[in-house]
Amino acid sequence: MSISNTFKEFCQSIKLVDNNVWTNRFKRITKKINEKYYDNPDDDSGHRLRVGSTGRYTATSDASDYDLLYSLPWSTYDRFDSHEHGQSDLLQEVKKCIKETYSKTDISADGQVVDVNFNNGLIEVVPAFENDDKSFQYPDTHKGGSWKTTNPRPEKDQCKDxxxxxxxxxxxxxxxxxVWKNHQGFVFQGILIDTLVHNFYKENKDDVNSLSYSSYPQLMYNLFQYLSKQDSDQTFWHALGSNQLIEVKDKHFIKKAEAACNSLDGIDMDDEDEVLDTFKSLFGYQFSKVANNSNASSNEEFASSFFRSIDIQGTFDIKCVVKRKGFRNHSIAFFKDNYSALFKSSQLVFCVENEKFPEKYEKSKVTYYWKIRNYGTEARKAECLRGMIKKGERTHIETTRYTNMHHYVECYAVVDDIVIARTKVIVPIGEE
Incomplete structure (x- = not known):
């Protein structure tokens, strides 16, 4: 398939498209809220604003979280503002209201939202009050409770424009x-992605507006360069459209973008095989299946299709201890540095450590899955090519058997069938 057709099909395949199941859920929740707060049980669309990445239509096709902001009457604000814990009480009342419609659904209220947890995704309901300037006040239960301000409409409008x-x-x-950040496994806020792409677009408007799909590889290279040159000491950016502050603690995207540039440096952008192979490594399975990756193992499984969704929101590390007769226990790095590879018949003990997840993901809720991917003639002859994803524990043990420098182990941290973090360890195995 040509470069142009591949990128065209890929972009179509990752495009967020509304479906009737979610649309009907939005309507039912809206109808119930409008019945309670506006005495209008027939209104299934009013006072609702879709926000977040799905509201800006910059989310991908596997999006599993939908953010809905509901504008409530100011009389409701006055009623709860006088409470000692008004913000929490408001969220609990909205939760109770939605529960009347979805009585068997898991619904929780904390922080700034009411979470309506379905078996195939989440709707985050934000009760809010519209100001004269079209921004909104919304509740925040943290640190004793407060009212905060958000202004999503200009952000939606800017994305649309x-x-x-x-x-x-x-x-x-x-x-x-x-897709790139989810495959590479690092945190990159959705509003920051949209803002930086907007800033890149502003600086390259004339070039971008005249591009075709055949130019997308070069365009992505230019965008990666732009991201790699962001200031790593910068602590906030101004959101597109609204100019709201985006506080940023995790800036892994800068080094990851630099690595992406390095992988694209030197390839011939007119060479179809070179371009597609490189972007397969950058984007993963979602791109590979469009590009007809004939090198994939027939029994290999991919996180993009195995789990409901990938939405990287945290990080963790894998520590690997290599146990080998005649050696002290060492890390993989020791063998790579001193012998270029591991020896056969070594025991590898992989262990999850240094988890950094959002507070809402308690450790007890996180499940770990492991993928062992091996390559090479020896493994193929032994009919032991692997690539399956299996549920496991925080510790996983393997034994080195087949020579190849490209074997790897990947681990996924999963909550409610959504990958919230992932990491990968290359396991090169050489001859004695």
């Missing part, structure tokens, strides 16, 4: 960056 002016390229870029 950029996408229209670029004939769809803007949202293509935001979605491809999301």
């Amino acid at each position: 950029d996408d229209s002016n670029s004939a769809g390229t803007f949202r293509d870029l935001t979605r491809m960056i999301r």
